[in-house]
Amino acid sequence: MAGMRNSDFDFLTGHWTSRQRRLVKALAGSDEWYEFDATLDCQVLLDGNGVFDVLRAPERDMEGLTLRLYNPDEGVWRIWWAAKTSGGQLDVPVVGRFVDGVGTFECDDTWEGTPIRVRYRWSEVDTPRPRWEQAFSTDGGQTWEVNWVATFSRS
Template identity: 85%
Template sequence: MTNTDFDFLTGSWDSRQRRLTKVLAGNDEWYEFDATLDCQVLLDGNGVFDVLRAPERDIEGLTLRLYSPDEKVWRIWWAAKSSGGQLDVPVVGRFEDGVGVFECDDIWEGTRIRVRYRWSDVNTPHPRWDQSFSTDGGQTWETNWEATFTRRTSA
């Protein structure tokens, strides 16, 4: 059985990234930077692997997404070169009506949080991704990282 949820992400992308300067601090100051993303869809669509690079911010990370057909959910792991060889706790979720929502419980700088990744506009030329944290079990969310993607054209 072929899964097509992340087919939109296959290939090479340029991205405009935006992150909060201080997370969970009531702060509304953002910084922006450019990044690239190179993505492969594997395992009949049930595996997705990508590499994000933002040299100006010394960011390099990879994402591994694996789909469980029995559970009908994705597990998404992130690892950055700064993470000391560790994968983050996977966010878990699915796409509904063209929007993918994936969540998990984790700890941010000693604080228990709920993490949410959200993919939207996936059927447009500029898919969007964002990350949010909640300290109250998902009642309220603070978006702290946003990205808009544009497919890179061959030279």
């Protein structure tokens, strides 16, 4: 509702360290992962309806930013990601909401030429170690392959 403060992402405010795990090759039937450390600096803005963070993983030469905007009329978040390697482009936004403490956000996109469904999921947000994961589906969301998982800790 208009004028109401959105607190969905308040848990993420501040400075975090994280352990990141990514599949070496997504959608290839592989179970080979690599791991690295990253930091996350997050600000909650616009009465909770805007969230901005920067993820940095120097050892992987990786830097990316996330912009989350909440539409109170629709009751949904749109989440955009852009990496240093994105060439000035924001990814297609995932769209969704929190239900029972778990945030699920999805969109249609393309991965290396293959049409996919993308899902971000935030869980354990009421614990000291929130968890985020990204998964892809090539069958419209019937089955999912998780390809990126991050666990966060306050630094």
